[in-house]
Structures are given as C-alpha cells and as structure tokens.
Amino acid sequence: MISSYNDLIQTSRSQQEAQRLLFVFCRAELPDDASPEEKEAFERGEGGALTPVICVDKTPDEAPDFEALVEESRTTGQAWDVVFIAAMSGRGGMAPSTDEAQQPMTMMVESIRLGHVSNYLPLDSQGHAVSLG
Template identity: 85%
Template sequence: MISSYSDLIQASHSQQEPQRLLFVFCRAELPDEASPEERAAFERGEGGALTPVICVDKTPEEAPDFGALQEESRATGQSWDVVFVAAMSGRGGTPPSTDEAQQPLTMMVESIRLGHISNYLPLDSYGNAVSLG
C-alpha cells in the first residue's frame, strides 16, 4: 500500500518497465452557488471543488523526493491543496516520453474536473496519501 510520495517512488522503481509519473496539482475552491451549509463545511476544511491549477509529467529520477516537487510547484506562483498522481509504464526498457504523456495528462485533468478521481493517488502538500470522499 502506498501511503506517501516516497512509497510511490519506491514502487515505481520496482516495476518491470520504467515509469513516467503524471501530476495534477489542485486547489480546493468553493463554488459560487454554494449553500450556507456548504460554505460552513468549507470553512472547516471540508467539501468544495478541486480545480486543477498545474499539471506536469516527470520520471521518478526527475522528481526523486517530494521537496523538489514542492519547490518547483511554488515557483509557478500557484497555490494548491492536493496533487493527484498517476503512472505510465514504458516499453522495452524506455520510459514514456513527455510527448506520449500529454494526452493521458490532459485526460487526467478533465477526469479530475469532472470529479472522477478514484484512479489517482491523492497526496497532501506534505506528500502523504489522503483519503478523499
């Protein structure tokens, strides 16, 4: 079971084929049409909608620790609350290229926008797996 970013990196290195990791950083926001109850829950840190603000792909070697990923995301000026991660397997000992990752990354962003997040690993801003629901 993966409970942190470091677990994810270890798992990626144990795969038969090299991996490329897809990251979608999201900010929790309250929709304009939220009810008073939803607003109160959001103030307590519950509910809201996850809006993708940054997406990027990396090999595990390009992002070996969560601190480096945090620093890179901070450099964009975008704040975020949760990052969703997915992995793509390479072929013949070669990881997928950034070009090959673009369509799956775009589909991942759209899935998250629609609320379909069950296929992705959600991590908090410290790199710990979180349960959303």
C-alpha cells in the same frame, strides 16, 4: 499500499518497465452558488471543488523527493491543496516521453474536473496519501 510519496517512488522504481509519473496539482475552491451549509463545511476543510492549477510529468529520477517537487510548484505562483498522481509504464526499458504523456495528462485533468479521482493517488502538501470522500 502506497501511503506517501516515498512509497510511490520506491514502487515506481521496482516496476518491470520504466515509469513516467503524471502530476495534477489542484486547489480546493468553493462554488459561487454554495449554500451557507456548504460554506461552513468548506471553512472546516470539507467539500468544495478541486480545480487543476498545475500539470507536469516526470520520471521517478526527475522527481526523487517530494520537497523538490513542492518547491518547483511554488515557482509557478499557483497555490494548491492536493496533488493527484498517475503512472505510465514504458516499453523496452524506456519510460514514456513527455509527448506520449500529453494525451493521458489531458484525460487525467478532465477526469479530475468531473470528480472522477479514484484512479489517482491523492497526496497532501506534505506528501502523505489522503482519503477523499
């Protein structure tokens, strides 16, 4: 069971094939047509829609600690609330390239936009796994 970013990195390094990690950073937003109840829930930290704002792919060695990844995300000027992470396995001891990650990344972003997030690991801004209900 992966409950933190550190767990993810350890698990990815223990895989038989080299890995490339896909990161989609999202901001929680309230739709313009939200009801008063939805607005109240959102103010309590519940509900809303997740909008992808940053996408990046890295090998585990390129992103060994969460703090460095968060710091890099800050340089974009985009605020975010949750990051979704997926892993791609390589072949023959080689991690997939950034070019090979492009299509899966695009599919991941679209999946998140549609609310289909169960295939991804969601982490909060501290690097801890979160449950999205």
